[in-house]
Amino acid sequence: MSSPVRHTRQRSAVSALLAEVEGFHSAQDLHAMLRERGERVGLTTVYRTLQGLADAGEIDVMRPPGGEHLYRRCSEGHHHHLVCRGCGRTVEVAGPAVESWAGRVAAQHGFTDVSHTLEIFGACPSCAG
Amino acid sequence: MSSPVRHTRQRSAVSALLAEVEGFHSAQDLHAMLRERGERVGLTTVYRTLQGLADAGEIDVMRPPGGEHLYRRCSEGHHHHLVCRGCGRTVEVAGPAVESWAGRVAAQHGFTDVSHTLEIFGACPSCAG
DNA sequence: GCGTTTTTGACAATCATTCTCGTTGTCACG
DNA sequence: CGTGACAACGAGAATGATTGTCAAAAACGC
Secondary structure, three states: OOOOOOOOHHHHHHHHHHHHOOOOEEHHHHHHHHHHOOOOOOHHHHHHHHHHHHHOOOEEEEOOOOOOOEEEEOOOOOOEEEEEOOOOOEEEEOOHHHHHHHHHHHHHOOOEEEEEEEEEEEEOHHHHO | OOOOOOOOHHHHHHHHHHHHOOOOEEHHHHHHHHHHOOOOOOHHHHHHHHHHHHHOOOEEEEOOOOOOOEEEEOOOOOOEEEEEOOOOOEEEEOOHHHHHHHHHHHHHOOOEEEEEEEEEEEEOHHHHO
16 A cells, blocks of 8 residues: 655656745646656656655645746745735735634544644735836 | 626625625635526526625625635625635634734834735644544 | 667647627616 | 626536556566
8 A cells, every 4th residue: 555656767857846936826837847858757646756755745735816827946844825915925924823723623523633724815015016 | 987886686696695605615616506596587687696705895805825816795894814724614813913914014014904814724623533 | 789668749629708690688878 | 777887607628747558677585
């Protein structure tokens, strides 16, 4: 039942790319970047790899209004994002208070195995004007 | 700049339906229900109406993993949802602490015009076993 | 090397949502 | 009450991201 994760050129390429780029990018976006670099990786593989990484908790997935999934390599551990509506700039924020609040509220209703998603949108200083 | 919202049979139908049903439903779902009731409303119109209501803040939109937008008429004011992964049961929860926290964090980074989305997922008592 | 098993990737399929554009219904005003 | 302007409607086509398919290629253990 354990899937012995094999090391492949494509997987390395996706990981390496994610390590370099800043901010969130869509699967299609990442795929295009790989092609520009000369890496020959299929779109299908990019999707699969990203899903795998997301399942493994190594990258974050965001679903902004607009229908595209955005992926981003980000720091370990649980955190949330503050995203600028204008330029897309992203700031990672930690919210211990929120974590415990979410857990408490869930417990009050008898919910277990709790997770949550939280995103904050706003206009950053540069885009506010 | 003001769009004089006209009162139409279709709009009433969608609103009325939302007032009756419990929980979240997709646009397609609502459209099917309207047809069963004998209301003849186009799918396009359902989408447009839902978008309008969502913009007006009269209904909530949720984007669960799965790609379908779910709409729900819910209580006035800002609140969040605690959703069961198993049966989809939804509980509305208010989190004043979270609201102020989000605002504070955003302000710290110079962000203005802030909004946020928060969803908590878990297993409800019935589904936990 | 060799065989087994996973992974890959081109292409087709899916499916919610959006667009198009001619028709219809509302509303304001005469 | 009539009428004209303009928003709303709706059927079908279009869009576009994501997922499924399956034969060929690559990786790993021996």
